[in-house]
Amino acid sequence: MSINYTPTAEAISRRDAEDRASRIHDQDEAVALLKSADRNSDRGLGFAIRRRATMFSWDLTGQTNGTLANDLNTEFRAIVTAHKAYGQGIRQDLDARAVSAEYAKDLMEAGDFAHRLDTVLERAVTNRDQAVKSFEGTIAAITTPTGTAEQQLLVEIRAGRVWDRLTRELDVIKDPASAMSLITTRILTADPAELSVIVSDAPSYLIGRGLPNAKTSIVATLAQSHPAVSKAYDRMNAAERLLIGARSNHRRLTSRIVAVPSSYKVEPAGTELKRSSSYTDLTLIK
Structure with missing residues (x-):
């Protein structure tokens, strides 16, 4: 005796979600589709998108450089x-x-x-x-x-x-x-x-x-x-440029901040203390 298997509505929905997620080849597309799935309370599609994003190391936070x-x-x-x-x-x-x-x-x-x-x-x-x-x-x-x-x-x-x-x-x-x-x-x-x-x-x-x-x-x-x-290539290069700017600020400010404690010492005259330097050349990260 043969048994005919009829997929349930849940199984069909899960299969459709996996199929839609498998066609995503872009982080931005994944972010946009996930927002739509969350708005529509489509948990199956949301799960499939998150799993694919994890597989390919995509960031779903939507944060830009x-x-x-x-x-x-x-x-x-x-x-x-x-x-x-x-x-x-x-x-x-x-x-x-x-x-x-x-x-x-x-x-x-x-x-x-x-x-x-x-x-x-x-x-x-x-x-x-x-x-x-x-x-x-x-x-x-x-x-x-x-x-x-x-x-x-x-x-x-x-x-x-x-x-x-x-x-x-x-x-x-x-x-x-x-x-x-x-x-x-x-x-x-x-x-x-x-x-x-x-x-x-x-x-x-x-x-x-x-x-x-x-x-x-x-x-x-x-x-x-x-x-x-x-x-993705442009985003990676932009992230590298951002890091270069952050390292520049970190290097400049760290040298001054670390130097400040040692600058608090009495001048030869014994009446004045050295002042910390300015921060006018702080790099604006773009």
């Missing part, structure tokens, strides 16, 4: 303002001889301004690292086969055959630049099965042929044919 830059600028300014006010209070106590110079140093160190600067910088580092993971994940999302385990296996077998044929073509090309040109053409016209093997195997092949920048060239070509890769 622009909003983070504004946050970091605000935090750096707040630290400068707090440091000045804190130092001025200790300065007044020193002038009034209410505290000793040694105790003033202890008070400044207790302010822990260096740690606050480190915390701000860590946000920029984390953002850059996340952008790199997201960029790599976007490429993986485009080149990773979908479907059942059997379908994925068939795609991988086909991809291996594609690469075998392509390497035979490449091996007879004597000029490495011409070999790079052939691969570039294939990337622009490849279907997902071809694309996955070209992106994964071509860089090491071309490097072995004397093209050390092959991976960069392949990624640039991939960005031409896939807007999602282009956007």
Whole structure:
């Protein structure tokens, strides 16, 4: 006796959600679709999107480099303002001889301004690292086969055959630049099965042929044919520029903040104390 299985409405809904999520190849698209799913209380779709985002290291918070830059600028300014006010209070106590110079140093160190600067910088580092993971994940999302385990296996077998044929073509090309040109053409016209093997195997092949920048060239070509890769690449570069600006501020301010406690010492005349330097060259992160 045979048993006819009829999928339940819940199973169909879950399958549809997985199918919709599997077609997402871009972090921004994932963020937008997740917002829609949450508005409609579509938990199944939301779960599928979050799982795919985790798989490809996409950030679903919706934070942009622009909003983070504004946050970091605000935090750096707040630290400068707090440091000045804190130092001025200790300065007044020193002038009034209410505290000793040694105790003033202890008070400044207790302010822990260096740690606050480190915390701000860590946000920029984390953002850059996340952008790199997201960029790599976007490429993986485009080149990773979908479907059942059997379908994925068939795609991988086909991809291996594609690469075998392509390497035979490449091996007879004597000029490495011409070999790079052939691969570039294939990337622009490849279907997902071809694309996955070209992106994964071509860089090491071309490097072995004397093209050390092959991976960069392949990624640039991939960005031409896939807007999602282009956007992720731009986001990664913007995150790197943001980190450079944050490091500049961290370096300048740390040297001054650390120097302030040791500057609270009596001048030779014994009547004046050294003053802290200004903060006029604070870099505005963009």
